Structures are given as C-alpha cells and as structure tokens.
Amino acid sequence: MSSVKSASAPIYFGSFLVTPQVNSPSHLSNRSSKHEKLTEVSTQVFHQTPLSFALVNLKPILPGHVLVSPRRVVPRVADLTPAETSDLFLTVRRVGRMVERLYGATSLNIAVQDGVHAGQSVPHVHAHIIPRKPADLDPIDAVYDMLDGEEGDVGKAQREAQTGLPADSERAKNRPRFPVVDNEERKPRTAEEMKAEAKMLEREMEKESLD
Amino acid sequence: MSSVKSASAPIYFGSFLVTPQVNSPSHLSNRSSKHEKLTEVSTQVFHQTPLSFALVNLKPILPGHVLVSPRRVVPRVADLTPAETSDLFLTVRRVGRMVERLYGATSLNIAVQDGVHAGQSVPHVHAHIIPRKPADLDPIDAVYDMLDGEEGDVGKAQREAQTGLPADSERAKNRPRFPVVDNEERKPRTAEEMKAEAKMLEREMEKESLD
Numbered sequence: 421m422s423s424v425k426s427a428s429a430p431i432y433f434g435s436f437l438v439t440p441q442v443n444s445p446s447h448l449s450n451r452s453s454k455h456e457k458l459t460e461v462s463t464q465v466f467h468q469t470p471l472s473f474a475l476v477n478l479k480p481i482l483p484g485h486v487l488v489s490p491r492r493v494v495p496r497v498a499d500l501t502p503a504e505t506s507d508l509f510l511t512v513r514r515v516g517r518m519v520e521r522l523y524g525a526t527s528l529n530i531a532v533q534d535g536v537h538a539g540q541s542v543p544h545v546h547a548h549i550i551p552r553k554p555a556d557l558d559p560i561d562a563v564y565d566m567l568d569g570e571e572g573d574v575g576k577a578q579r580e581a582q583t584g585l586p587a588d589s590e591r592a593k594n595r596p597r598f599p600v601v602d603n604e605e606r607k608p609r610t611a612e613e614m615k616a617e618a619k620m621l622e623r624e625m626e627k628e629s630l631d
Numbered sequence: 632m633s634s635v636k637s638a639s640a641p642i643y644f645g646s647f648l649v650t651p652q653v654n655s656p657s658h659l660s661n662r663s664s665k666h667e668k669l670t671e672v673s674t675q676v677f678h679q680t681p682l683s684f685a686l687v688n689l690k691p692i693l694p695g696h697v698l699v700s701p702r703r704v705v706p707r708v709a710d711l712t713p714a715e716t717s718d719l720f721l722t723v724r725r726v727g728r729m730v731e732r733l734y735g736a737t738s739l740n741i742a743v744q745d746g747v748h749a750g751q752s753v754p755h756v757h758a759h760i761i762p763r764k765p766a767d768l769d770p771i772d773a774v775y776d777m778l779d780g781e782e783g784d785v786g787k788a789q790r791e792a793q794t795g796l797p798a799d800s801e802r803a804k805n806r807p808r809f810p811v812v813d814n815e816e817r818k819p820r821t822a823e824e825m826k827a828e829a830k831m832l833e834r835e836m837e838k839e840s841l842d
Contacts, residue, residue, distance in 0.1 A: 497741065498728050502842055505724050506717035513716050516745070517709050527746025530708065534727070535738025537763045538774075552748045560750050631713055 431465055431473050432493055434542035434575070438464045438475050464614055466621035467515060471507035474515045474625075476617050477574065478608045481566045484523035484551040486621070487574070488512045495543040497534050508547065516549045518621070518628050525551030529563055539567075541575035548572070642676055642684050643704055644785075645753035649675045649686050675825055677832035678726060682718035685726045685836075687828045688785065689819045692774060695734035695762040697832070698785070699723045706754040708745050719758065727760045729832070729839050736762030740774055753785050 431439040440463055466486075467474040474488045488511050490504045500508065516528045529550040533539040550563055557563055566572055642650040651674055677697075678685040685699045699722050701715045711719065727739045740761040744750040761774055768774055 497724050497739070498731075500724070502721055502724075505721055509720035510713055510716055513708050513711070513713075520709075525748075527744075527748035527751070528708070529749045530743040530745055532741040533738075534741055535763065537736075537738035537765050537767070538740045538761075540738070550749075552746065554748050556748070560748070563749075 431468070431491060432544075433464075433475060433487075433489060433546070434493065434544040436542075438473075463611065463618055466618040467511070467625045469507055469511050471504050472511040474511060474621075476614050476621065478614065481563060481572060482550055482552070482556060484519040484525065484549075486515060486519060486549050487546045488515055488549065489544055489546045493544045495535065495540070495545065497532060497545055500545065508545070512547050512549060514628050514630075515625070518624050519549060519551050522621075522624050523551045523553075525553045527552040529567075531564075531567060533567075539572075541573045546574070642679070642702060643755075644675070644686060644698075644700060644757070645704065645755040647753075649684075674822070674829055677829040678722070678836045680718055680722050682715050683722040685722060685832075687825050687832065689825065693761055693763070693767060695730040695736065695760075697726060697730060697760050698757045699726055699760065700755055700757045704755045706746065706751070706756065708743060708756055711756065719756070723758050723760060725839050725841075726836070729835050730760060730762050733832075733835050734762045734764075736764045738763040757785070 429439075430437055464475040465473050466476060471492075472488060472490055474486055477485050477487060480486075488508060490500055490508050492500075492504065494500065497505065512530060516530065519525070520528055529548070529552060531548045531550075532545065533541075533548075534545070536543070548567060550567070552560075552563070640650075641648055675686040676684050677687060682703075683699060683701055685697055688696050688698060691697075699719060701711055701719050703711075703715065705711065708716065723741060727741065730736070731739055740759070740763060742759045742761075743756065744752075744759075745756070747754070763774070
C-alpha cells in the first residue's frame with residue numbers, strides 16, 4: 421500500500437499520462453507540442469497502491485467526484501486479475517471513506533461503466549466515486565444522467581485538457597438531454613486547480629487507516 | 632469459494648430471507664402468515680461464497696440484472712472488512728462474467744448505491760450488475776433512470792412480494808419521469824419464475840472458473 425514504491429513510475433489513464441513526467445533528455449527527444457500540453461494535466465493522481473491509483477476529475481459532477489483505476493491499462497473488469505480486482509475495490513473503499521469525510525457527505529455513488537455499451541468513455545477500467553448528501557441533486561438519480569451524459573465523459577474532458585480546444589463528444593450524438601452547448605458553457609478546471617486538489621487529497625489519504 | 636460449506640445457513644437480504652427455510656418445528660412455531668408468504672420468495676440466491684452471495688431480482692431492469700451482497704447485513708461499503716470487500720467484488724467480477732456470457736451482452740453496468748442519499752433502498756450493501764448490449768436502451772443512460780427510479784427500488788419490490796400487495800415507493804414522490812402508474816403496470820415476477828432463474832444461473836456459475 422506504500423505510495424513510495426512506485427512513485428516515479430509513470431501512470432496512464434487510458435492513453436493519458438496522469439503523473440508528472442520525468443524530464444530526461446531521452447523522453448524529451450520524443451515529445452511533440454501536444455505532448456507538452458499533456459504535461460499540464462499530468463498531476464491528477466493523489467493516491468497510489470501497488471496495483472491501483474486514484475485521480476481527480478477535470479469536470480467533477482459533484483465536489484469530491486474522483487476515479488479509481490488499476491495501473492494496468494485494460495478495458496474490462498473481467499480483464500483484471502483477482503489481485504488487481506481486490507486492490508482496486510479496497511482502494512475504492514478507502515478513497516470513498518476519505519472523500520465522504522472530507523466533503524461532509526453521507527452516502528456515495530460507486531459506479532463502473534464496464535465496456536463501451538455501458539457508457540464507458542476511456543477504455544481503461546475506472547470506478548467513479550461520487551460523494552452524496554441530502555438534497556444535493558433533485559431528483560436523486562440526476563447523478564446518473566450526469567455520469568453518463570457529457571458531464572461524465574472523462575474521455576472528452578481529457579482530450580480538451582490535452583489540446584486546449586473543445587472536443588467532440590461521441591455521446592453528443594444521441595443525447596437530446598445534454599446538448600453540446602450545455603457542456604461548452606461549463607469550463608474545465610485548470611491544471612493548477614487540479615494539481616492543488618490532488619495535493620490536498622493526497623494529504624487527506626495519509627489520515628486514513630490502511631484497512 | 633465452495634457453495635457447499637454454508638448452503639444450509641439462512642441468508643438475509645436486508646430483513647428479507649432469500650434462501651429456502653428449513654422446515655424444523657421450532658422454526659414453524661414462530662411463523663406468522665406474513666412469514667409464510669415470505670417463504671415464497673426465499674429462493675432468489677443462485678451463488679454463495681464464504682462471505683458473499685448473488686441473487687436474482689423481482690423486477691430486473693434488463694435481462695440478467697442481478698445483485699451481489701455480503702452475507703453480513705451492513706448498510707455501507709465502509710462497514711465491510713477488507714476480506715469482505717475483496718470477496719464481494721471478486722464475486723461481482725465472476726457473476727458479471729457469467730451473466731454477460733449467458734445473456735449475450737457486451738458490457739456491464741456495475742453500481743453500488745452506498746447509503747440512502749445515493750439512492751439505496753435496502754440497508755444492506757448490494758452491487759447491481761446489469762448486462763448491456765448495443766442499442767438495448769435509448770439513451771444509453773436510461774438504465775440509471777430505471778436503476779434509481781421505482782424500477783430499481785428493490786426494497787419496494789421485496790415488500791410487494793412479501794405482502795402480495797402494491798407497496799408505496801419512497802422514490803415515487805419526486806419522480807416525474809417514473810410515475811407510480813408505470814410501475815404498477817409492470818408485474819413482479821412470480822416466485823416460480825425467480826426460482827427457475829436462480830436454479831439456471833446456479834448451474835451456469837458452475838461453468839465459471841474460480842478466478
């Protein structure tokens with residue numbers, strides 16, 4: 421469960437690098453300007469275990485909405501080993517406990533869109549953890565509309581952060597309830613905001629027991 | 632992972648007995664007619680591990696929609712021990728693999744409503760597993776409306792099965808998209824249908840590897 425062991429290993433969320441890049445010349449020689457841009461969002465990870473990691477969102481649906489993924493980039497839960505599965509959900513439980521405490525919540529939505537036909541936008545297993553409190557959304561299930569709508573399209577959000585331009589959402593096509601205009605009016609958070617939140621959550625995780 | 636070990640131990644989903652009752656005279660002497668009625672829905676479990684069990688739904692949102700719970704009746708994921716958490720999600724993974732194969736699906740929605748303000752209707756941890764395939768619902772996120780609407784109110788469905796009467800849903804009050812009339816038009820499945828499905832799924836689980 422030590423976060424020290426693998427702190428220097430790069431972590432990818434799908435094709436997106438989400439840990440700080442090591443500035444080695446060999447790395448630099450392969451970089452495009454697009455890659456440089458990507459560096460700006462490479463500080464989203466706030467917790468690491470040997471097999472899993474937790475990261476903040478570009479556009480959280482509610483305060484404290486975070487993701488937990490296996491380190492290995494595989495699309496489906498069935499692709500995980502038993503050890504990866506256990507580690508992933510023990511991490512979900514521990515991170516969930518932390519965000520619930522930190523954001524003064526009373527419940528959590530935990531959801532895995534396991535495969536593209538379940539609404540998955542980045543082909544890398546990820547569990548959404550969304551802190552809930554009384555009357556935060558009306559109706560209570562609006563969180564699911566948002567999770568599966570463009571608001572929850574983490575792939576689109578990551579592409580926007582990478583390019584600095586509005587990205588198309590594959591989901592826009594059949595989503596009368598979430599037209600693109602709604603989404604474009606919402607500003608993605610800056611790299612600085614995400615970095616600050618990740619740092620804060622990292623400190624908060626240190627207060628959690630390992631159980 | 633043996634299902635033999637605890638096959639005779641009664642299993643409760645919240646306050647609902649979901650395994651067959653042992654017809655011992657000492658048990659019978661304590662029964663009310665309500666309890667007899669409950670016996671009719673006591674064959675929902677199709678898979679057991681030392682710490683978890685899987686059960687069929689009274690009103691599945693889509694074919695193959697099943698639930699996985701820890702044996703210990705606790706409301707929150709944070710209440711589980713690490714061993715219970717691991718066993719629960721290893722069971723989710725194994726059961727998910729089975730229903731995806733059996734129902735010809737290509738993806739899975741996996742969702743835990745962890746606490747009442749996240750939409751939980753029975754105060755006993757349970758993961759929904761919902762097999763998905765292309766164009767099964769339009770829009771793709773309709774499953775969440777249904778999961779958190781009356782369709783997914785497993786507490787209401789269990790109360791109806793127990794009493795044989797339509798039960799009020801706490802969720803009906805703020806749900807313009809899922810008025811009560813919609814729900815009352817949908818017939819809960821009979822005890823026989825559920826028993827037959829549980830038996831069939833139990834056989835299918837034997838084809839899955841323990842990994």
